[in-house]
Amino acid sequence: MIQDQPIRSDMKSEQTEQLARPKDEFGFYLVASNRELLNHVEKLMNRHGLFGVMDSSGRVHYVVDGRKGSPYATRKILATAEHLLREEVHREYDRQAHIQRAVDTILGRYLFNVHLRGYRLLQEMIRLIAEDISLLNPISKRLYPMIAERYKMTPYQVERNVRYLFDDLARREIQARKSREDLPSSLLCLGASRLPVARTVSRLAEMVVDFLAQTEIRGKH
Structure with missing residues (x-):
């Protein structure tokens, strides 16, 4: 010694x-x-x-x-x-924090009920996809089981919670349109009444990936 x-x-x-x-x-x-x-x-x-x-x-x-x-x-x-x-x-640490900020920025554009469990699941799903885009193909085969294991749930429960979150968002957006309220952004197409889970997750993930690419380019200048 x-x-x-x-x-x-x-x-x-x-x-x-x-x-x-x-x-x-x-x-x-x-x-x-x-x-x-x-x-x-x-x-x-x-x-x-x-x-x-x-x-x-x-x-x-x-x-x-x-x-x-x-x-x-x-x-x-x-x-x-x-x-x-x-x-x-x-x-x-910086990379993970940057991804989380990107996820929060994109999801923050929409009228999500952040108190629903599906919102936390969606955040984690989008964060994982931003790191590995192949998780989208298809999300039910790899992504749902991965999230289910982390949150001690079944893949069906994961899909159900996220679907309920999207249904709630669709109702909010429809109500806002009826009330002629200004929507910062909208995921629901005109005339549609529901948001397909897999397609909507894919759209949000692509927005986050694009946002990360743009901020990385700006950071280099």
Whole structure:
């Protein structure tokens, strides 16, 4: 345990250094000879203790400086692995939050009764489809059982709750039209009285996917 203390202390320093670096740090170095290449590699090793090399498939392989002993190399490997894992967790969290915002934005355009159980089921269905569009083909074969397992229900109960939600929405939209109220958006076609479950879920999912694509494009500019 006494020997572990310096390693833990050095690990903390390595982690602090990783966090202090700019989030997006890119560098391009032009070398014209083997000697320049070796000198530059040595400088990188002396400065950072490791560097990444990207292969033709886009995967990054890290070369670690083992000249200073295995404890030093171990610290570099562990600190880098922890940093990469932390970044991946943050990216996944941001991605999930972005999808959830997109789902809430699209569903918020319509007069859904958010207190119905079917609304929570629909939210989860649309979120899953946004991650895997193949779940739509057909939704009764894969998506209903998946939602049913998560919510301790049967696939039939899932479909029934969502159908009731859509029937309630259809009644609300019909009533709003009769009262000549302004509808922010409408899912019910003129002359129709019901919303088919599978087709309506597919329409909403496509809206969310399009919304995600548009916001991603805007985010790059």
